[in-house]
Amino acid sequence: MSNRYGTETLSDINSKAKQQCDDFGFRFNAYQPNHEGALVDRIHAARTDGTSAIIINAGAYTHTSVALRDALTGIQKPCIEVHEGCRQPARDQWSTILLDYPWLELHNGTIVVDVGGGIGAHTEVLLKAFPNLKCIVQERPEVVAEAKRKFGMMMPDAVASGRVQFHSAGFFKEIKEGGNKKTYVKRMIVHDRPYAECFKTLDNVKGKMKSDSGLIILGTLLQPAVVSGRVSYKGDLVEELGEIPYPICRSGGVIGNLVQRVDQEVNAAVNVTERTPQEFKTPIEEADLKLGSILQPRSRHGIITATLL
Structure with missing residues (x-):
């Protein structure tokens, strides 16, 4: 069991x-x-x-x-x-990301940089599940202070051994960690930010990446409600028909799906929208990164990967 x-x-x-x-x-x-x-x-x-x-x-x-x-x-x-999910992603939708992405295929000694990682909820689960990984949590100074306190209680051995480290910096200003064998994770950062902010965070990460670096974006993925019936060449996502004509909402009128409903709620509440596959692809490529894959795991959150050109 x-x-x-x-x-x-x-x-x-x-x-x-x-x-x-x-x-x-x-x-x-x-x-x-x-x-x-x-x-x-x-x-x-x-x-x-x-x-x-x-x-x-x-x-x-x-x-x-x-x-x-x-x-x-x-x-x-x-x-x-x-919510338990705030502390332990293995209890909620993040369990599917842990199960559906091949974290074990990352090379031994790979350092996962959790950009804007909060108090390290995702980092904690990665460290426990995958002994081949080391992690860095990058956050604002006041959040890093709380992350250090938490890991000192929850995973003191990881702190003492250096498997987890902490960098104080906002991701709009800079990404501190660079060099080889780095995989940058951006969890729930890119999915609904305005285009300029999204591009800025991607460009900052690109500036620290090397030829063997990778970028993993985890966030809400808005599958288009109106589809052509075809699948992409990898068979993982439906293809979009194109822009939904005004005044029909972006979901094509579908609100029963959770993600479509979330998209409408955040649009009405805070004037932002979730991103479709194409809306992830565009800023990634304009930041001179190479889109690797867009995957839909067993949750509403997508897994988008990218590397240097």
Whole structure:
């Protein structure tokens, strides 16, 4: 039986959370109902029962429950939302990227540079799953400080041995690590940024790449809803018919698919759009990089690879 989803039980998590609360002088109370209404009722009760703050993992309700959002807003208490996927990509859609991309084919001694890697969630899983790899997390200084603290607790041996290192720099300003045997990973950076910002990040990476370097882009891949019925020469993606005529939305009217819906939501909320295969291909090639492949793993996120020309 595989343990790739982890071995910690809910009781284990509650015990650790209680211990941390005890250490800081807080009273801990865990609650996990099976129904949305019960969760809303419990949040309402927190307004008057002496609760100081709420930490919540709402799962899919994060995206679907207006009642839950209203309840959290209404009680006027500090609330922190967490998801297991923020710490452990093997528990969510990133597991398919770990399984569907041949990370083991990277040469021994390859250094994976996690550009804009946050506190190193993806790096943590790569290091645990693939002993042939070393990793560098590049992020802004304040985020790197938290990443170092996290790895000091979660993977102290990797820190001590140098399997994981940390560089402080924003990816719009510079990519610090260069040289041979480097594979640069850009996770959820390129997929919805404006073209100029997308090009800038790609150009910065290209400036550090060598002949044996690679670039792996992980991000939401918007498959065109209107297709020709043909497949690409590699058989991995459908071909696009071309521009969808205004005023029909980019999805061709399809909203049932999660990615199409996400594209419409982010467009309405923050005036950005997810990228189609062609919209990934264009800035990659204009940054004088060679597109390797565009793959659709078993998730809504695509895997796009590139090398130097």
